[in-house]
Each structure stands twice: as structure tokens, then as C-alpha cells.
Amino acid sequence: MxxxxxxxxxxxxxxxxxxxxxxxxxxxxxxxxxxxxxxxxxxxxxxxxxxxxxxxxxxxxxxxxxxxxxxxxxxxxxxxxxxxxxxxxxxxxxxxxxxxxxxxxxxxxxxxxxxxxxxxxxxxxxxxxxxxxxxxxxxxxxxxxxxxxxxxxxxxxxxxxxxxxxxxxxxxxxxxxxxxxxxxxxxxxxxxxxxxxxxxxxxxxxxxxxxxxxxxxxxxxxxxxxxxxxxxxxxxxxxxxxxxxxxxxxxxxxxxxxxxxxxxxxxxxxxxxxxxxxxxxxxxxxxxxxxxxxxxxxxxTVLGSTEAEILYCIRCGACLNVCPVYQQIGGHAYGSVYPGPVGAVLTPALWGQDEWTDLPHASSLCGACREVCPVRIDIPRMLLTLRAKGVDEGRAPSWIGQGLAMFRRVAARPWLFGAAGRAAAFGTRLLASRGWIRRLPGPLAGWTASRDFPVMAGDSFQDRWKKRQTGKPGGPQS
Ligand code: SF4
The missing domain is CATH 3.40.50.10420 (NagB/RpiA/CoA transferase-like)
Incomplete structure (x- = not known):
């Protein structure tokens, strides 16, 4: 219930x-x-x-x-x-x-x-x-x-x-x-x-x-x-x-x-x-x-699962207070009697992901909840496990699967990965104003609905590394 x-x-x-x-x-x-x-x-x-x-x-x-x-x-x-x-x-x-x-x-x-x-x-x-x-x-x-x-x-x-x-x-x-x-x-x-x-x-x-x-x-x-x-x-x-x-x-x-x-x-x-x-x-x-x-x-049931650690919880509420997501949306938005980081694990762990599949995604995975927890519960690890279970159970939206398949094809070809990175950096510079993009187009608009998106770096890590090796300016400072 x-x-x-x-x-x-x-x-x-x-x-x-x-x-x-x-x-x-x-x-x-x-x-x-x-x-x-x-x-x-x-x-x-x-x-x-x-x-x-x-x-x-x-x-x-x-x-x-x-x-x-x-x-x-x-x-x-x-x-x-x-x-x-x-x-x-x-x-x-x-x-x-x-x-x-x-x-x-x-x-x-x-x-x-x-x-x-x-x-x-x-x-x-x-x-x-x-x-x-x-x-x-x-x-x-x-x-x-x-x-x-x-x-x-x-x-x-x-x-x-x-x-x-x-x-x-x-x-x-x-x-x-x-x-x-x-x-x-x-x-x-x-x-x-x-x-x-x-x-x-x-x-x-x-x-x-x-x-x-x-x-x-x-x-x-x-x-x-x-x-x-x-x-x-x-x-x-x-x-x-x-x-x-x-x-x-x-x-x-x-x-x-x-x-x-x-x-x-x-x-x-x-x-x-x-x-x-x-x-x-x-x-x-x-x-x-x-x-x-x-x-x-x-x-x-939770006791024998990969989320068993959440039962260590002593209900102090510190992980809610420190969570940047909870600080923005409060407890009611979670829809569960247990909100915040602890609730994002405990709720689907107790009652399954049919109704609660979104909760493990209500986290930036910044790790602040683990830092403040008096019994050091590794909430981010369990959030990732629950997300993976959701994908394995076919709960992820189809565009995520298609997007990851496309990423895999690009990432497996270094020349294509480099070209895509340069194109993305160029594209973000076109959309930006003073180093930040206030509104991304089309289906990406959700990213910028409540936060700005930074411009991508003009040169890749590999470019910078090569410059550093050859002593050219622009390499990372040691
Ligand atoms: S900080 Fe730890 S003990 Fe406190 S409510 Fe969150 S999970 Fe439970």
C-alpha cells in the first residue's frame, strides 16, 4: 500500500x-x-x-x-x-x-x-x-x-x-x-x-x-x-x-x-x-x-536484493536536506510516503518499478546523500542499479535505447567520434549567448527547461594532449 x-x-x-x-x-x-x-x-x-x-x-x-x-x-x-x-x-x-x-x-x-x-x-x-x-x-x-x-x-x-x-x-x-x-x-x-x-x-x-x-x-x-x-x-x-x-x-x-x-x-x-x-x-x-x-x-524481499543496504536507514532525513533535487521539488513531487534520495531507492525496492520507475532517475548522482548519511548508505550505487534494472526490464523510453545504440556506433570509430565532437562544439557555440545556452531546440528543450547548458570546449581532450606533447600553446596546465 x-x-x-x-x-x-x-x-x-x-x-x-x-x-x-x-x-x-x-x-x-x-x-x-x-x-x-x-x-x-x-x-x-x-x-x-x-x-x-x-x-x-x-x-x-x-x-x-x-x-x-x-x-x-x-x-x-x-x-x-x-x-x-x-x-x-x-x-x-x-x-x-x-x-x-x-x-x-x-x-x-x-x-x-x-x-x-x-x-x-x-x-x-x-x-x-x-x-x-x-x-x-x-x-x-x-x-x-x-x-x-x-x-x-x-x-x-x-x-x-x-x-x-x-x-x-x-x-x-x-x-x-x-x-x-x-x-x-x-x-x-x-x-x-x-x-x-x-x-x-x-x-x-x-x-x-x-x-x-x-x-x-x-x-x-x-x-x-x-x-x-x-x-x-x-x-x-x-x-x-x-x-x-x-x-x-x-x-x-x-x-x-x-x-x-x-x-x-x-x-x-x-x-x-x-x-x-x-x-x-x-x-x-x-x-x-x-x-x-x-x-x-x-x-x-528487499533484504535479499541489491538494495538491502537501504534498510540500514535510521530515518534522519539528512539525505533529503542535502539533495539538490529535493531542495527544488520537495517531497510531494516524489508521490511516495518516502521522498528524497532514501525514498528514490526504498520506494521502488519495496513496491517494484511498475509505478515508481521514475524515482531512481530523480537524482543528479552528485553523491551528497552518501556524504551526509550517518550510516554511510551508498544511495547513488543503488540508484544506478535500479536504473539498470529498469532498462533490463524494458522500462526505459525507446529513444534512450536508440540514442545509446547510435552513441555506441559513433564512439567505436575514433574519426567519427572526433568529427561529432567538433560538430557539437560548433553547434553549441552557434546557440550560445555569453557561454551558456538558455534554450536547446526540439526534443532537447527539456534539458534547458530549468537550467542552462554550457558551451562545449572548442578542442577535444586528445587535441589538447597532442598540443601539450608538441609544446604548442593551449595544452592543459600542469
Ligand atoms: S541520510 Fe541515511 S539514514 Fe538519514 S534518511 Fe537518508 S538514507 Fe536514511
């Missing part, structure tokens, strides 16, 4: 590129968050070693996932929790809706959970008659706007403060004073959400990491809503991808060292909660029941 793509990818992209307000908001926020990330990692001595260690932990866990899943399930159950393995999205939503019906639950409060977005849990619960209230501020705004998140940790990165103020006026009848600035709007959200926590009988959360050795759930939030969701309602359901495990508490400490720093630049997320089992008889708070839903939904 995925977010249906309403338009072809290139149409969504063109619409996003034409939205100046969106472009401005994305550039401003991603630049600020990347600066914070740099500062956060600089505060961590030997941060590269921490990143290497975090990567080893993720690689080790995924290599022994069957063992760690067994251990995790045993420990959650030993501490009074229930675990349900959901092979598909349908299995997962059916389990939660059946549970709600069986316990007579009527109102759910939720903290942020990407996997719930992935399986459209809210829609299913609402169809089953439950009221569902998002309590993460960004997710609440998304819910009020009947929108979708556009970033894995900043769901409303596409909205400015004035957008949210307008929304609160329209949907909540907020006064000008209540939306005067961000603190005022936050205060309004607190006042509106507090009664929802107190009246809910079901709390639904995501899980950042499950600790196999103890059956502990680690849930990170910056607003404290995660604590209320997981302790006030009488039933807590934790939704978790099967890959989100670490072996033990020391391993958790390592991945937490790099998670918040890579995400927001914080040393640690403000509320880093460790929950082990439901309320015990000698305790005063906590849920009566804890249910952990382990969602597979394609992950075990």
Missing part, C-alpha cells in the same frame, strides 16, 4: 518547480537544518568513528535479522506485551482495527509514525468508526489541511508559518492573537490537543528502534507527545518496520549519537523514551496493554 501517484512524475515535478513559494521555503529550511547538522556533528568528538560504528551495527543487525527478531519478540512477550507480525499492509491495518473493535476503543491519539503513513492506517481506522487525532504538531497540521507529509522528520517543511496561521484561522477559527507567531500557534495546539490525550483510549506510536536484547521500544519526539500517547490511553499500539532493530542498549546508544545530530543538529532528541512492556501491577501509569505490530510489507 503506497500513496497513489495522481499525476505522472514529470508533471508533479514541473508543478513543484513552478511554485516559487515552495522553492523559497525549501531552500531556507534545508539550509538551516544542514548548518545545524554540521554543528551537531562537530560537537561530537570522532564523529566519523561513531558513524562507522553505527553503520556496522545496522549491517550486523540486518545480516542476523531473523535471530534478532526472535529475540525481540521473546523479550517483548516476557514483559507482558503482545507482538503481531504483519506480512502485508492489509495484515497490519486489520490487526489494529480488529483490536480496536474487540476492546471497544473509540478514539486514537497518534504520535509521528512513517509506517502508519505507509499503510494508510488512519484511513482504515476512521472507516472502522474510530476518531484519530495526530498529536505531532507537524502531523496535526497535515491532518487539519487534509495534506500529506513531505519530509520524513519535518512533515510540513513545505508550509511557512503564515500558511499554518491561515490554516488555523480557517479550520479552528483561531483569532489573530492566537496565530500571531510560532509560539502563539504552538500554545494554541497545546490547548487543543491536551483534552484529546485525556479522552483517548488508544495510543498509536511509531518506533525509532526496538532493542532485541530487552524488548525495549525507543521512541524519539521533540514535543513530548510521544510520552502522552504511549502512557495515557489504556491500549498502546506500536507500529514498527521489521528492520528497525538494534541488538542491545549499548548499540542503541551509538545510533542515537548520530540520529538527532544528523536530523536536526541536536545532541539528542528532547524526549528519548525507552518503554519496556505495559504497566506492571506496582506501577501507576502506562497502558494496560501493549501491542507491537511488526510490519514487513516488502522489507524481507
Amino acid at each position: 503506497t500513496t497513489p501517484a495522481p499525476q505522472p512524475f514529470h508533471q508533479r515535478t514541473e508543478a513543484a518547480l513552478a511554485d516559487a513559494h515552495l522553492n523559497q521555503t525549501l531552500r531556507r529550511v534545508t539550509a538551516r537544518v544542514l548548518d545545524s547538522r554540521t554543528a551537531g556533528l562537530e560537537r561530537l568528538p570522532a564523529s566519523d568513528d561513531w558513524r562507522d560504528h553505527a553503520r556496522r551495527i545496522r549491517a550486523h543487525t540486518l545480516a542476523h535479522l531473523d535471530r534478532y527478531l526472535d529475540e525481540f519478540v521473546t523479550n517483548v512477550e516476557a514483559r507482558g506485551g503482545h507482538v503481531h507480525y504483519a506480512r502485508t499492509a492489509e495484515d497490519a491495518v486489520t490487526y489494529v482495527t480488529d483490536l480496536a473493535r474487540a476492546r471497544g476503543l473509540t478514539k486514537a491519539v497518534k504520535s509521528k509514525s512513517m509506517i502508519s503513513e505507509e499503510i494508510h492506517l488512519n484511513d482504515h481506522l476512521e472507516r472502522a468508526g474510530l476518531q484519530v487525532v495526530e498529536t505531532d504538531l507537524g502531523e496535526w497540521v497535515v491532518q487539519l489541511a487534509q495534506d500529506h507529509p513531505s519530509h520524513v522528520i519535518m512533515p510540513i517543511i513545505h508550509k511557512s508559518a503564515s500558511d499554518v496561521a491561515d490554516l488555523f484561522r480557517r479550520t479552528l477559527g483561531a483569532t489573530d492573537e492566537e496565530v500571531a507567531d510560532v509560539p502563539a500557534m504552538t500554545k494554541l495546539a497545546r490547548a487543543r490537543l491536551r483534552p484529546e490525550f485525556l479522552s483517548a483510549d488508544l495510543g498509536i506510536s511509531g518506533v525509532n528502534f526496538g532493542v532485541a536484547g530487552t524488548g525495549t521500544l525507543c521512541i524519539c519526539t521533540n514535543e513530548g507527545n510521544g510520552r502522552l500517547v504511549t502512557t495515557l490511553p489504556r491500549v498502546h499500539v506500536a507500529m514498527m518496520g521489521i528492520e528497525r532493530l538494534v541488538p542491545d542498549i549499548p548499540s542503541l546508544g551509538t545510533v542515537l549519537q548520530v540520529l538527532a545530530r544528523s536530523a536536526t543538529g541536536q545532541n539528542l532528541t528532547v524526549y528519548t523514551n525507552l518503554l519496556t512492556g505495559p504497566r506492571r501491577p506496582d506501577e501507576f501509569d502506562g497502558p494496560e496493554e501493549l501491542h507491537v505490530v511488526l510490519v514487513d510489507n516488502g522489507r524481507s
